[in-house]
Amino acid sequence: MFTSSAFSQTDNLNSWYQYTVSAKLNEKWSATALSQYRSYDVVKDGRLFLVSGYLERNFKNGISPAAGYMFLILEPYTDVMEKKIRYENRPYQQLTIRNKMGNVSVMHRYRAEERFLTNPDDFILRLRYLISLKFPLYKNDGTEVLYGIFKNEIRMNVVKDEQFDSNRITAGLGINLGKNSSLELGFINQVGADDTANYTVVSFKNNFDFSKNND
Template identity: 70%
Template sequence: MYRIYISITFFLMLFSTKALAQQDNFNMWLQYTMSAKLTEKYSFTALSQYRSYDLVKDSRLFLVSTYLERKLDNDLYPAIGYMFLVLEPYTSDNHKKIRYENRPFQQLTIKNKIGRTTLLHRYRAEERFLTNPDDFVLRLRYLISLKIPLGKEGGNNPLYGILKNEIRMNVVKEEQFDSNRLTAGLGINVGKKSAIELSFINQLSADDTSNYVLAGFRNTFDWSAKTENN
């Protein structure tokens, strides 16, 4: 598994570097994620994300999102959530326009272990309400994700590998295929509650291809003990 991960990461890095060299823009993706265990059955996740066409200044997208998840038997985790987005796409005459989006969503996550590797399947349905112009899109998403500990079992190596692929399909639009997003990266645990992640993302859409470098920071908390003691 370790050799497979390194090979895929190396291939994606080469592909992303070549694609970025052919484009005039450089896509950056900054993300903060906070997850908190509320009780033995419920957890809460919130995230904020900023994407740009260059390193930082030329904004492409900003979003905030949150969802509440419940743990069921058999490693099933249904959730409901909401996302608000500010989109800044370029028009055909190379001018920007601003679009706002309200996006409620529902999802089901299945979490498993293959040895030390965490395997995750996530199925999501989202209702997209957009402005400028007004539009509604029902979109379905399927994500498969691997989190791969690096180093020997039982060691104190904080590094882990990240592999993801997500396909997104429109339900009520003429163009059903929305995009496919492939991710490969590395994470490092910083203490017991935090992690820093750096990934390369290739996103294939119906009309173009985008490449991102993602820099992310994660916090994980356990508030269940505090809740039970109150």
């Protein structure tokens, strides 16, 4: 198992585990919460832990503005191969546009986030653009069972000596386990200003629709 080096590093193996729960509250509003853990190896060598949640306003044209908050514990290695702990408070605002091209679901997400970091104290305003494609691969009796995923996200710092933060490419497969749950397995390649990191990804999702109960 690979442990990171300090500068210009290439991480050959990192793990990324995520749980997401989304709920449609009514025809206009939905809420999402997630937790995520990343490690430099399979599990033990922690790299990052976060919890996040946001509230989203849904319009009929597929446009959804949202606002949320994220708390992170970062565990980067220093140049002498020692870890330090950094905490981050991150409010953010985003705009999501959803549509379809044939049987492919397309999502564009524009996000602005205000990053308040400790050890050392720092503030970074960062902009992100994500395009996500989801396409069916296998159906059983008209129900989607297996689907493919492709994503690309670029992240840029607004006021910083190095404006480019990173570019993240994701490819994977998803399996619908039932009406409200899915499991996604994938691979992420993230190219930063000073390093490159590769992740294997395991993501579990729950989706609920409470709007029917409100009708």
